[in-house]
Amino acid sequence: MDEIWIYIFLIVAGFGSGFIDSVVGGGGVISTPALLSIGLPPQIALGTNKLASSMGSLTSTLTFLRSGKVNLRLTAKLFPLSFTGSACGVFLVHFLPSQLLRPLILILLVAVTIYTLLRKKWGAASHFRGLTGKTCMWFLPLVLAIGFYDGFLGAGTGSFLIFSFLMLGFDFIHSAGNAKVLNFGSNIAALITFAALGYVNYRMGAIMAAALIAGSWCGAKVAIKSGSSYVRILFLAVTTLLIGKNIVDYLTWLTR
Template sequence: MSEISIEILIFLVAAGFAAAFIDSVVGGGGLISIPALLFAGLPPSVALGTNKLAATMGALTSTINFLHSGKINKKLVIKLLPLSIIGAGAGVYVVQLIPSEFLKPIILILLILVTIYTLFKKGWGMESNFKELTKKTAYFIALAALLLGFYDGFLGAGTGSFLIFSFLLLGFNFVESAGNAKVLNLGSNIAALITFMLFSSVNFQYGIPMGIAMIFGALVGTRVAIKNGAAYVKVLFVGITVVLIGKSIWDYVQKYIML
């Protein structure tokens, strides 16, 4: 095991805190943590696996905070959790076999649609009007949990946004949607982490310090979200989806125009 420099350690801790602050509420923390791990010198597959280790520690903290605040529908998410776990394990396995590039154009379009819908539906997600699942909504959220679990293991970017959007469609407000989404995200993170470990794609030397920083970032992030309510989470949600859209477009510019 090579020695980790104090400069790299400070860099990873700072990046981990910032990533978890955002990720604890609306997802998107990988926009910060994965580039940080790549900058630290890890190969892409190991950076993804190491990020899952750190992100799992942060997601567990967020889930506990949301649970204590009563912002999670426990009865619902317990039923959905196995689907998210199964999907994520399958996603990590498949990404070892085939490239994830073909999904990116679809994800970009979906992110744009999610953002436009959220911006133009005034007052949406400010109040909770969820009552109970119908047969139709039960099928919808079960399929969403399975497919987004798979997507989280396969590619990952934007998983939090899509999960929150799914719960918003059921009638939860933004804070409750964030809490419910975080439980499923925790399940998919754990499944993905175990699968990455089976492929020896986790660097614990980098992942554990970043994960500890993510615990503190998640504590602060969830408390700020719970205190400031749905309006704050909506602004953060839109902001992160716009950043994800911008990054996706920039990736295409670099790949196809700046060759």
């Protein structure tokens, strides 16, 4: 592939990834395979993707913040958990094969999708009244675990974060806004760690980041304008896509 076509390919993939990722996460399903397809080694593809996705998640985070769709007091407290978990996850990439987690992730994605489908009015309105001691016991470790997962594997992080905020009583649009703040935390932590390990191609990452920023801005604007029902539909579509991808990846690993 000629260099100019590689850049065009990365721009198109980056925009599509940013658009989806800004709303419900899952943009890595597009951007990471795109980087792998141009010949980057897996670790460098993951690190380069984090450079691009960090810029995209920052853009969508700022867009949601300006629209008032983020609980800033809550997300500010949770941000360090997402950041720390992600950094730990990146370090474990060196020691554990990601395939060990794939069956668990597949089961969780299926459960999330079925639960959301069955609860048709879930996330239509916000009922969050604050964290209690009881919710802290399960929610804080969950945020840390999702941050860890983002550093280790990544695909579906946004979906898991949105689902977590829905469980707290937020509507879909506020869940998406809150999720983007924490997703930015896990992305930037992973980027710093990957960069320290030398796993970032800055030229490719910068090209994809520019496209991701544009896609993230457009996606967040559409989500805010269209409301919770649109986010719910996209959430179900992306989690279904993630389920299919994880099935293919797991079957490929089993047949090696």
